Amino acid sequence: MLHLLLFSLVLLPAFGQSGPDYGNPYSPIFTDKPVYSWTDKMKITIVAPSWNTSKHLIDSIGDSNTHPIKISTSEHSLGPYKFTETDANSGVFTAEVILTGFAHDADGDRDFDTNPRTFGSGPTSGFLEADRDSAITVSFEFADGVVLVESVPVSWNVGTINFTEDLFSFENPVTVNVVDVDMNLNPEAMDNIPIQIFSDSDVAGIEVNAVETSESSGSFIAVVSLSENSPSSGNRLHSVPGDAIFAKYDDYTLPKPYSKSDNLEIETLARVDSSALPIGRIKNPPITYGLGNSLESFSPNSQMQIVGTLSNEHNFKQKFVYMFQVKNDENTVDSLSWIQVEIPANQVLDVYQSWIPKKSGVYEVQTFVWNSINDPIALSSPASTMIAIP
Ligand SMILES: [Ca+2]
Ligand SMILES: [Ca+2]
Numbered sequence: 001m002l003h004l005l006l007f008s009l010v011l012l013p014a015f016g017q018s019g020p021d022y023g024n025p026y027s028p029i030f031t032d033k034p035v036y037s038w039t040d041k042m043k044i045t046i047v048a049p050s051w052n053t054s055k056h057l058i059d060s061i062g063d064s065n066t067h068p069i070k071i072s073t074s075e076h077s078l079g080p081y082k083f084t085e086t087d088a089n090s091g092v093f094t095a096e097v098i099l100t101g102f103a104h105d106a107d108g109d110r111d112f113d114t115n116p117r118t119f120g121s122g123p124t125s126g127f128l129e130a131d132r133d134s135a136i137t138v139s140f141e142f143a144d145g146v147v148l149v150e151s152v153p154v155s156w157n158v159g160t161i162n163f164t165e166d167l168f169s170f171e172n173p174v175t176v177n178v179v180d181v182d183m184n185l186n187p188e189a190m191d192n193i194p195i196q197i198f199s200d201s202d203v204a205g206i207e208v209n210a211v212e213t214s215e216s217s218g219s220f221i222a223v224v225s226l227s228e229n230s231p232s233s234g235n236r237l238h239s240v241p242g243d244a245i246f247a248k249y250d251d252y253t254l255p256k257p258y259s260k261s262d263n264l265e266i267e268t269l270a271r272v273d274s275s276a277l278p279i280g281r282i283k284n285p286p287i288t289y290g291l292g293n294s295l296e297s298f299s300p301n302s303q304m305q306i307v308g309t310l311s312n313e314h315n316f317k318q319k320f321v322y323m324f325q326v327k328n329d330e331n332t333v334d335s336l337s338w339i340q341v342e343i344p345a346n347q348v349l350d351v352y353q354s355w356i357p358k359k360s361g362v363y364e365v366q367t368f369v370w371n372s373i374n375d376p377i378a379l380s381s382p383a384s385t386m387i388a389i390p
């Protein structure tokens, strides 16, 4: 500081200044983000009051070969690049540069999604190619031989996906939000990305477009409706009460330590409200047994077949868990088993279960129809049959 102060006193008059104040190289460079993604728009600000040559005019800096501003990566460079004063007497200069990434398929459809190019002279509409792990360096030759430099890194990001609620009802739309700033491929227009949405009842599901919430938010929203009675189509997802619904985003723009060619499936789930789940979706009449054999043929330690005949009176296939429980005449459980099955729309299904009574007695066979073992919701009233083993 002392050195610079002397320099100023000796060489420059303190009045009538028509160029920069060489003795006061205060000219910090600011960027609007600390880290950029590969296709961001950068807004750069340089505070250079000594370059406010006229208090009544908008001055500009950087576009001369004598005191250039350069914006560059290790491989590509823009400049001299013009910055303009924010108002006639601010001494603050700004410019914008759009990063254009590199040739890369960002959504997995085997086509490149970027248009890498480097040109422009500012103060806006300059384009600069940027690699995944590069840095953007802004340099300003503020005074002869005095170069101010600021660097900001470029990086990709792991996307996130979330349903806006944990529990959805059929009446309300289902909203999914993906945040991946790397997919803001055009910072001057709303981008969109494909996401997969599926349910327990329709594991194939649908692919929908999530649309960016603003020109450069990097946040994407998709809205779908749920339908119990219609198949999935467009933005409509078939699901039934109690289903889990899933949303999946495939991120092809991953930071280190992933490679540029890696992709990562990012998934989330929510529930479809089951409070309206009607008992009786599946008809669960009392079981029959023995495949027509007469009761007398049963005996302890011989295997018998229990048959549950279920009917789905609904227009859509239904997955469920069918549980058999056998209690002896002391009311303790002798056998417990379950099977996960799917019954097509409007079909009747026989479910067989073998059971070996260990001793004579009267047994009660109960059957239950649940949507799942982990989070059981009854799809039918329990049914019960008494069996006497002689
Ligand atoms: Ca000015
Ligand atoms: Ca692509």
Ligand SMILES: [Ca+2]
Residues within 6 Å of the ligand: 183, 184, 185, 186, 187, 188, 189, 190, 191, 212, 214, 215, 216, 217
């Ligand atoms: Ca955009």
Ligand SMILES: [Ca+2]
Residues within 6 Å of the ligand: 156, 157, 158, 159, 180, 181, 182, 183, 251, 252, 253, 254
């Ligand atoms: Ca990403």
